[in-house]
Amino acid sequence: MTRRPRWPRFFRTSVQDEVEGELAFHLEMATRELMEQGMSRANARVEAERRFGDSSSINAQCRRYGEERDRRANRAEYRHELQQDVAFALRQLARARSFTAVAGVTLALGIGATAAVFSALDAVALRPLPYPDADRIVNVQPTRKGQPTDPSPPEFFAFRGVPAFEHMAAAVLQAGTTMRIGDVPEMITGAHVSADYFAVFGVHPLIGRTFTTEEDVPGSNVAVISYRLWMNHFNGDRGVLNRRVEIDGTPHIILGVMPPSFDLTRGSEDIWTPIAFLPDDATKYGEHYLRVIARLRGGVTLEQAAAATVPAERELSTHLTYRTLSLTDYGVVVHRYRDGLVGDYQSLLLVLLGAVSFVLLIACGNVANLLLARGSARTKELAIRAALGAGRGRIVRQLLTESLVLAVAGAVGGLVVAYALQRVILAVSPEDVPRLDHARIDARVLAFTLGVSVLAALVFGLVPALRSARPHLQQTLREGGRGSLTRDRLRPILVAAEVALAITLLVGSGLLIRSAWLMEHVDPGFDPRGVLTARLILPAARYQTAAQVTRAYGAIRDEAARIPGVQAAALTSVAPLSGSSMQSSVESKERTIDDKSPQANLRFASSGYFAAMHIPVLAGRDIAATDNASAPDVVVINEALAKLLWPNIDPRDAIGHELAGVSRTKAPEYRAVVGVVANVHESGLDDKPAPEFYMPYEQTPDLMWPLIQRSLVVVVRGPSTEGSAEALVKPLSRAVARVDPSLPLTEAKSMNYFMRASLATARMNTVLLSLLGGIALVLAMVGIYGVVSYFVNQHVHEIGVRLALGATPLLIWRFVMRRGLAPIIAGLVLGITLSLATTSLLRQQLYGVSAHDPLTLFGVGALLLVIAVIAMYVPARRAMRVAPIIALNES
């Protein structure tokens, strides 16, 4: 049933008048009837009122119902009008097919890209970690003069007693854990953790249980596995509980499976085994290798927790034999766990969100321009509507509804774009971005997309709508609906704004892309081409003494060198750029060793390592096969360390000097420098090369082997062609098997892989920002084309007159270009100013370029001008070819 509108608005009386009028009518009628029965007027009135009842209460009830009725009717009317507007908008959009297509695609790009980046930011940084009170989970680190280091076991034991923490756990990540189910050894990432680890996160296993403190002892051989491992290797079979798997050569019983929320990054741990401290760990003051994670007690701040832990740290440092720092130099720092995990990715994603919102704004500018053009074409239609009594507000509402319908259509298309872009982001981003693979187009993202679309509809729709609804009735109708030419200042302003936004975005992208390019062209200090690296870990059960370990590695190296096609084979404890690290304090014999001694990377390497890696030996010699356990202890250092330890002599002259690594518990053992090698980018291409010293692996101090899990990296160099390193994986594993068939290769990766990984973040920037910059450029081009094209259409008459009066096509070309270029130049100036103001926000992400790099600014400016001229070329050519007679006839 349709309710017919009973009272047009202006006839409508207030509910109060309505009720009073109706009740008065009733009393009047009742009085009259009683008078007809013979009562006096006064008596009849009293009797009528008596029969009527409590009139004030009845009046109030009627008014309440009446007001509700009117409210409902208003709402229904509003809904009805909205339905009408939407239906009308759909008809309009269906009719203007090319307009709808261009505007829809533009909005889909803008909204979709925004939604994709938002979903990534949301998954990585905005959502709280999936743990109860995740804000209370923290990392605890001791500091030396404010510099954080990893905690040692004694520090963990001391910190554990501090009441600011509800739970505390220690963990050691084991990147190359060997797991064997059946016959196939497999490399996975595991962690040794103390029993409280799971309590710190407050996460219960999905099935089974975690291990207890009683089981956190040597020989308990129990393990908890990740959901990912359970799915990939056990097909989610619940029978996995109590199954036996061999981990690093020892059989372990699987106790439980953690939920999927525990897989925070694509590279996070797959198996947790007890850390099983030994009694003598309590005195290993110098072994800083733990990660300590804790759950704060409710209400305790990070600062309070740190302050509460400092006394334990200082008390402990009184036990150090060679302590030279003053006690107040020892401190503790407590960070939120989440901050360490999300790290720089949050700011990176925020930069992307900024970039993508620029794209969206440019898209809005384009659509606003299209709507303005349509608005001028529709002036007659709107004028007629206005003449028929539609108020300005009503027309604005109808036009905004059209914008909204357009935006929602754009958003629907945008979801497709978002889905595709999500794949791209995932494909080009580094592996350790937490939870990026959990990014979904879910309710939150949909709500965000809807919000963005509504906002976009307002941004691009409001001004054109207000302008179109301007009451120039008579003028418009007189002009025959051609629209007036005088009020077209808004379109050039929009173009200038678009250009400014595009410039700013392109300058930012340009800077990041240039940084990435510079990083890719950093000389790593070695030749990565054709080099394969693989880590080996010798199980303690079969390799007990240092002699057994070095003998096995020597044999493996010799076997590797015999692989056909292999030019060189060598061993090292850490491959450059592989992400692992091992540091030691180091000091020259000329100075006393103390805690102020510099830190340097410590490496153990075999003979021929520098030759195999193509690391130039600047002075002295490579490590030789004769540098074995019975020969005098020697060391090879890099240039950076030579400069650090002996700043007053040429690095080459460091040969023959002596140095020692610092141990807090033992007196220093000096070694003579036999070689100085060139610097290598160890920790990342964008980091400065660190000082390093290399000891012959056969001279590794005995107590070092258990600490590094009797683990070394085999380096083999094949031909320097693409893919040759990967082709060596199988031959290398066969070579290793000839020495010990039970040893798996772990992390068998080419040096080029590490190069790529080191560039992953820069590459992600490059790919995504190039993509966004490209979209922005295309949108700006479309915008410029639209405006100039519109200008030419509006001026066909004038151009015709000019041509008729003898103007040359060149003059017409200049006429169009002058009008078209003015807003672009304005946008250029504005954009460069804007980028100078904003790019300093990127400083942290730049490498090798200044935030105000003139080359980038100039290049982007030139690029935009070229694009603008290309966009203007088509309409300008059309203007030059206007036939004067046709143009004049048209009017």
Place this chain on the structure above:
Amino acid sequence: MPSVKDRLHGTLDALVLKTLTFGPRHGYAIVQWLREQTNDALSVEEGSVYPALYRMERDGWIDSDWGTSELGRKAKFYQITDKGRRQLRAETKEFASFVAAVAPLLLPA
């Protein structure tokens, strides 16, 4: 089964709707009709019909329009809507089942 209070409430609604099935009429006419048809047995306060009318109009069971009464005065005329007819059928059915349930107790054969 609805409570007895709801029952009475519903009954007044149903009676008013029933009145309107014979054609549009104003509030006083409705009261008159109720009085005549029930021989004054339904001695409700006359005014209580009006909140019911406003409520039913709010709910879309009836419609109203200002018109001219038989004596040439402006009055508000009510008429039943389709939704109101459906409501009346439902109320009638419920009333019948109410009577069927209660009658054997109060009017033993």
